[in-house]
Amino acid sequence: MRRALLIWCAFGAGLIGLKAHLDRTALQYPDVAVRAGADVYSIPRRMVAGEGWRVDLMRLAGCWDAREAGVLPAAASLANCNGTRALQLKIPAKDLGPDAEITLQDKPLPVMFWRSYTPPDDHLPQLAEAWAGRGSWAGRKLILRADWQLFRIEAPGMPWVYLLSREPQTGTFEELASLYAGRCYRPEQMSDVGINCDFVLTVGPNAAIEYALGPDEIMSMVPLREGVVAATASWRDPGAVNRPREPAVAQNFPR
Numbered sequence: 001m002r003r004a005l006l007i008w009c010a011f012g013a014g015l016i017g018l019k020a021h022l023d024r025t026a027l028q029y030p031d032v033a034v035r036a037g038a039d040v041y042s043i044p045r046r047m048v049a050g051e052g053w054r055v056d057l058m059r060l061a062g063c064w065d066a067r068e069a070g071v072l073p074a075a076a077s078l079a080n081c082n083g084t085r086a087l088q089l090k091i092p093a094k095d096l097g098p099d100a101e102i103t104l105q106d107k108p109l110p111v112m113f114w115r116s117y118t119p120p121d122d123h124l125p126q127l128a129e130a131w132a133g134r135g136s137w138a139g140r141k142l143i144l145r146a147d148w149q150l151f152r153i154e155a156p157g158m159p160w161v162y163l164l165s166r167e168p169q170t171g172t173f174e175e176l177a178s179l180y181a182g183r184c185y186r187p188e189q190m191s192d193v194g195i196n197c198d199f200v201l202t203v204g205p206n207a208a209i210e211y212a213l214g215p216d217e218i219m220s221m222v223p224l225r226e227g228v229v230a231a232t233a234s235w236r237d238p239g240a241v242n243r244p245r246e247p248a249v250a251q252n253f254p255r
Helices: 002-026 053-061 073-079 098-104 123-132 173-179 221-232
Strands: 031-036 039-044 086-091 109-114 141-145 150-154 160-164 180-185 196-202 208-213
Touching: 086 221, 098 221, 109 221, 123 150, 123 160, 123 173, 123 180, 150 180, 160 196, 173 180, 196 221, 208 221
Parallel strands: none
Antiparallel strands: 031 039, 086 109, 109 208, 141 150, 150 160, 160 180, 180 196, 196 208
């Protein structure tokens, strides 16, 4: 019994020490370096929405921060290192500009950073139907919303509105997937009253930012979009992994 107790105590002490090591390693950086294909995005730690045991597991496996080698590569399968995942962020309203700050009432904007974005599986078949004008999408229209810098596909009687970054040329699944820029739902099918939208903003060859705006924010979509573009413009940094580490003050980067 005593021997078993000593083993459990040693195991617990090892876990505590490992956790402390992971925390110390993380606080060496003022940002999280996320690899997306051949690019690395340096995302300020203050914007990371939360960290917990899943992040610790990813850090243990070496797939959380591109600068961290990890200490147990065998944990990669448990951490789903090879799977598609999004980093949950909160961009402070003040970082998005004065107009956006007023619209958000000083609340941060929740966003998802996708290292390799693909549209939801259930959206693409309906998007293809919408582009082809089949079924419920008969009589659909492709409308350029210049202020949004997006094309809208909408049809009479349909509550869904699909968003595209450019006008399709072939209409293949592959092309529509590459142009997909989000989807809106409008309860008033003949107007945008009460509309809410999920927007997908491409920020690199593979990476994308996804965020949602409700009826109260949609009127300020343009300054919000411009704010997101400006706030994320400096993240893409191919040389981030190779630069020397810069010490960070722990209290400046709450977990």
